[in-house]
Amino acid sequence: MPEGPEVECTRLSLRRFEGKKIVKIELTKLSQKYKKYEGKQKIFDVFIGKTITEIERKGKFLIWNFDFSKVILNHLGMSGHWIISEGADVPTHIIHPKIKILFKNESKIAIFEDARNFGQFRIYDTYQDVINYLPIKKLGSDGLKVPFPQEAFAEKLKLKKNANKEIGRILLDQTLIAGIGNIYKSESLALAKINPLRLVKKLKPEEIERLGSSISIVLHKAVDSMGSSIQSFRTSTGEEGSAQKWHKVYAKAGFDCDSCGNEIIRIVQDKRSTFYCEKCQV
DNA sequence: CAGTAGACTTGGTCCC
DNA sequence: ACTGACCAAGTCTACT
Numbered sequence: 603m604p605e606g607p608e609v610e611c612t613r614l615s616l617r618r619f620e621g622k623k624i625v626k627i628e629l630t631k632l633s634q635k636y637k638k639y640e641g642k643q644k645i646f647d648v649f650i651g652k653t654i655t656e657i658e659r660k661g662k663f664l665i666w667n668f669d670f671s672k673v674i675l676n677h678l679g680m681s682g683h684w685i686i687s688e689g690a691d692v693p694t695h696i697i698h699p700k701i702k703i704l705f706k707n708e709s710k711i712a713i714f715e716d717a718r719n720f721g722q723f724r725i726y727d728t729y730q731d732v733i734n735y736l737p738i739k740k741l742g743s744d745g746l747k748v749p750f751p752q753e754a755f756a757e758k759l760k761l762k763k764n765a766n767k768e769i770g771r772i773l774l775d776q777t778l779i780a781g782i783g784n785i786y787k788s789e790s791l792a793l794a795k796i797n798p799l800r801l802v803k804k805l806k807p808e809e810i811e812r813l814g815s816s817i818s819i820v821l822h823k824a825v826d827s828m829g830s831s832i833q834s835f836r837t838s839t840g841e842e843g844s845a846q847k848w849h850k851v852y853a854k855a856g857f858d859c860d861s862c863g864n865e866i867i868r869i870v871q872d873k874r875s876t877f878y879c880e881k882c883q884v
Numbered sequence: 885c886a887g888t889a890g891a892c893t894t895g896g897t898c899c900c
Numbered sequence: 901a902c903t904g905a906c907c908a909a910g911t912c913t914a915c916t
Contacts, residue, residue: 604909638892662910680910681894698894718893720910737911763886776911783909853908855900868900872888875900875907891913897906 604678606662606745606781607824611843612684613659619712623653624668625704630692633700636719645725646701648672661741661780671728675735679720685713737776745781746825750818755779756810759802769805769813770798770878771871779817785845785852786824788877790817792850797883798869798876823848851877 627646633639652668659665666674685696692699692713700721701714714721726732733739742758743751758764758778772778773787782790791798794816796809805813828843846852850860855868859879869876 608909636893677911678909679892680908716893717895718908718910720892722911774910785909853900866900874910877900886916888916889914892911894908896908898904900907 604662604680604682605783605786605824606659607786607821607845608828608843609659609662609664609678609781610746610825611828612678613657613664615686616657616664616684616712618686618710619703619705619708620654620656622708623651623706624649625706626650628702628704630699630702632698636700638719638722639700648725649674660738661744661776662783663738665729665732667729673726673729673732675722675724675726675732675738676714677722679716679718679722681718682714682716682721685715686710687713740777741780742776742778743780745779745817745821748818748822750814751779752811752814755814755817756807759805759810765801765803767802768798768871769796769800769802770869770876772802773817774872774874781821782817784874785849786817786820788852788875789849790820791876791883792878793820795883797880798871798878851879853877 627649629639629643629646649668649672652670654666655669656667657664658667662677664676666676687693688710690704690711692702696713696715698715698717699713700716701723703712743754764772770787770791773782773790774784788798790813794809794813796805796813824845827845827848851866854866855877857866858864859866859882862879862881864879864881866877866879
């Protein structure tokens with residue numbers, strides 16, 4: 603569940619554990635097959651008995667704060683997601699559990715399942731160390747910020763290094779606006795009716811403004827869509843959210859555009875798919 | 885400094 | 901049916 607809105611939904615559901623004391627953060631048997639987790643159990647044992655004070659989000663990162671200085675920085679990667687499950691054991695239908703968290707006075711556990719194993723856990727001595735971590739430090743304004751940071755967005759687009767790039771490439775740059783992923787990149791451009799191949803320097807101020815507003819609308823709508831299904835956390839596999847129901851272009855290559863009937867096409871930018879309608883997006 | 889290829893990894897589809 | 905190629909919500913590191 604990896605774009606900004608999905609991470610935000612994850613944060614909202616994990617907030618039930620704020621104020622809860624950690625019994626154990628357990629690296630699963632399966633996790634030990636991978637270098638990134640192998641032999642790291644000790645490092646997580648320092649959280650035993652500590653209480654979660656706040657789980658926050660910066661872009662697509664989750665930051666776990668406790669009642670002592672250490673902090674966990676967690677990224678879901680491509681396939682990582684948190685499952686809240688009743689009972690102390692990982693249900694058998696969860697095939698890629700990497701981390702399990704048990705809490706005091708809490709009948710539910712939190713399970714980090716990550717099929718592709720791109721998820722990240724980094725532990726820092728202090729909050730300041732997290733802030734100094736370059737990928738965090740360099741994050742642009744959050745795309746879910748209200749009101750949308752139009753000025754900061756426009757300023758970054760004016761930077762020399764961005765001027766000659768295609769807008770469809772640059773939207774994934776987390777230092778520009780944090781939280782946009784590959785789906786909402788295409789969807790934002792579709793809503794703004796801007797062709798992903800347009801060069802940043804050729805965009806008119808009103809188009810940049812429209813794109814900013816579109817990003818904001820799309821990301822918030824995504825939170826709302828996912829939010830509805832993430833509430834019903836009983837099934838871990840059925841919690842898809844409903845955002846895909848209103849996608850205009852993402853993964854719709856070969857289908858007709860809802861607005862004009864023209865065929866949606868797929869192109870590749872920076873090795874990532876971009877979907878758009880050539881007629882509607884100019 | 886910027887830009888980019890490669891690394892990490894499993895699973896689904898036969899498409900884009 | 902089976903197989904191999906390709907693709908997928910992302911970021912980090914090392915190299916030019």
